[in-house]
Amino acid sequence: MADFLLVHGSWHGAWCWRDLIPELTTFGHTARAIDMPSHGSDPTPIRDVTLGTCRDAVLKASTPKTIILGHSWGGYPVSAAAETDPNAMRGVIYLSAYVPKSGLSMVEMRKRAPRQLIGNAVEVSGDGLSYSVVPDQVHDLLYHDCAREVVAYAFARLCPQAIAPQTTPLDVGDNFARVPKGYIRTTDDRIVPTEYQAEMAGCADPDMHLTIDSSHSPFFSHPEHLAGLMHQISQRM
Numbered sequence: 001m002a003d004f005l006l007v008h009g010s011w012h013g014a015w016c017w018r019d020l021i022p023e024l025t026t027f028g029h030t031a032r033a034i035d036m037p038s039h040g041s042d043p044t045p046i047r048d049v050t051l052g053t054c055r056d057a058v059l060k061a062s063t064p065k066t067i068i069l070g071h072s073w074g075g076y077p078v079s080a081a082a083e084t085d086p087n088a089m090r091g092v093i094y095l096s097a098y099v100p101k102s103g104l105s106m107v108e109m110r111k112r113a114p115r116q117l118i119g120n121a122v123e124v125s126g127d128g129l130s131y132s133v134v135p136d137q138v139h140d141l142l143y144h145d146c147a148r149e150v151v152a153y154a155f156a157r158l159c160p161q162a163i164a165p166q167t168t169p170l171d172v173g174d175n176f177a178r179v180p181k182g183y184i185r186t187t188d189d190r191i192v193p194t195e196y197q198a199e200m201a202g203c204a205d206p207d208m209h210l211t212i213d214s215s216h217s218p219f220f221s222h223p224e225h226l227a228g229l230m231h232q233i234s235q236r237m
Contacts, residue, residue, distance in 0.1 A: 002067045002090070002234040006033040007058055009072025009097070010161040011133060013040025016071075016154065020219040023227035029234070034061050036077065038162055046130050049162035051170065055080035062088045067234055069093040072191065072216065073161070076106045076170060083176040091180035091237040093230060096192050096216055099183070099200040102173065106166040113196040117141075117189075130160035141190050145214060145221040154220070182208035182233035184218075184226070191216040208233050 004024055006017045014033035024031040037044035037053045044053065054077035062068055062081065067090050070078030075097030082092055098109050110116075121137035124130070133141060138158065143151045183201035187194050201209040210229045212218050218226045 001028040001030070002231075002237075003063065003065050004029055004031040004230065004234075005058070005061055005066045005068045005089075006031060007068060007070045007074040007078055008033070008036060008039065009070075009074045010166075011039075011158045012071075012154075013042075013157060013159065015040060015157050016217070017219055018153075019150075019223040020226060023223045024230065027227060027231045029231070032061065034058075036074075039159055040157075046160060046162045049165055051077065051080060051165040051168040054165050055084060059085060059088055064088060065090055067091050067093060067230075067237060069095055069230065070097050071095045071219070072097050073106055073166060075099055076166070079172055079176060080170055082179040083170075083172045086175045086178045089179065091182065091233075093182040093184060093233055094200070094203070095184045095218070095226075096186040096189050096197055097183075097200075098192070099181075099203045100170045100172055102171050103169050105169045108169070110192075113193050115193045115196075117191060117193060124163070125160060129164070130162050132160045133158065141216070143215060143217050143220060144190065145188065146217060147220075150220045154217075180208075180237045181205075182210070182237070184229050184233075185209070185211045186216060186218055187211055187213045189214075189216045205236075208236055 017033040035042040058081040181204045183204040185197040
């Protein structure tokens with residue numbers, strides 16, 4: 001059985017894995033979630049958040065037996081952790097996540113997508129340090145296939161996302177290449193185009209590239225199915 005570490009994406013926190021963790025335990029796995037710097041209960045001021053502090057949060061929570069799942073932007077700190085210490089994890093699973101090309105930031109990766117889906121759905125803070133989802137865009141952008149209760153639960157907990165770590169280039173090389181990888185592609189995603197996910201999923205062996213017919217948030221809309229896909233990948237790592 002696997003020990004899963006769940007790393008959330010922009011605006012979210014450990015709270016977003018509420019429904020997935022119990023489903024993973026039904027397979028006999030253990031699962032843990034962390035708040036990234038400045039998210040959830042983490043007290044780090046947004047001005048102090050860097051790609052390095054995000055990477056270090058992942059490494060601190062991981063063990064050599066841990067499979068780390070990174071969602072969306074979470075793919076970047078997870079990849080940085082793999083490059084820094086490939087022995088600190090059993091493997092990495094990307095969930096509708098950005099897989100870095102060496103030397104590029106996440107923002108640069110996003111701009112390379114064949115379609116830009118976010119458009120005017122986000123707004124930058126007055127100090128220029130963070131950005132948030134425009135409130136009336138939250139449902140359609142993130143949770144269009146989720147229950148009404150889920151949308152209300154998430155809306156009350158979303159927080160600003162620090163910009164600096166997402167504009168920081170990441171160099172990856174042999175260490176990153178050594179780490180076993182899986183990719184779960186969301187086919188009805190309104191954040192990361194599904195065809196772009198298919199391209200980035202080339203980091204994984206074909207038998208560890210799986211798909212789920214969901215929005216950007218399958219941990220809320222299809223937690224049982226998502227847990228099953230993670231279980232399949234864990235058996236192949």
